[in-house]
Amino acid sequence: MKNSTLLLCIFLPSCFLIFINLSFAVDGDSLQDTCPASPPEQQTVFINGLPCKNPATVTASDFKSTKLNQPGNIDNFDRSFTAIVSASEFPGLNTLGLAIARTDLDVDGLVMPHSHPRASEILYVSKGVLIAGFIDTQNQLFQRTLREGDVFVFPRGLLHYCLNSGFETATAFSVLNSQNPGLVRIADAMFGSEVIKMLKLRLISISKLEVDRAAENVTLFGFYPVDDDSNLEIGREKKKKRETV
Secondary structure, eight states, rough: OHHHHHHHHHHHHHHHHHHHHHHHOOOOSSSOOOOOOOOOOGGOSSOOOOOOOGGOOOOGGOOOOOOOOOOOOOOOSSSSEEEEEOOTHHHGGGTTTTEEEEEOOOOTTTEEEOOOOOEEEEEEEEEOEEEEEEEETOOOOOEEEEOOOEEEEEEEEEEEEEEEEEOOOOEEEEEEEESSSOEEEEEHHHHSSHHHHHHHHHHHHHHHHHHHHHHHHHHTTOOOOSSHHHHHHEEEHHHHHHHOO
């Protein structure tokens, strides 16, 4: 009986500590030294993450990426470009809980409000002057001006943005604590989804229905809408009758 009680006292706290650890983890811990992601064409199963390469085929090249050494195309409406490199593009990041990004902004360029549902982000300004900020769940704004060498952190899942407030192009690099941080753009979510398109059509149809009802009510006071030929003819007949009387 004493042994059972002792085991229970050890087992329950251990389970609690494991639960707490899992609750606060962003990405799962790696169970081996390295685990570069297997190429997509070699993946035969779907898992929460990416399968590892055969250890015998791992090379130093898996841990190097050149995808962020060139500026992005900022000739667009926002005058900015952000490239996020995750484990899918950079195999060596797999199981490390990391992703990296580069943001280039023209003068007055803007990175529209967005969020990363699975990661916090640390932004490092490499060139130029930026205004960066985020909004918490109480709609409180946290914003600062950043200059070369400054660092700013965006908490996980919160809306954040940045804009170029200097007189030259600006460049910033980011590290995110998830190998697949995700990206939710407010503009795309609101105006680019099928749900919003359906909602817009619904609102338009409701508006048209209200206009039609208003037109029907107008006839109660002896007036007729003239938006089509039939109603125009009815109006003319009414006018003739009033003139003869």
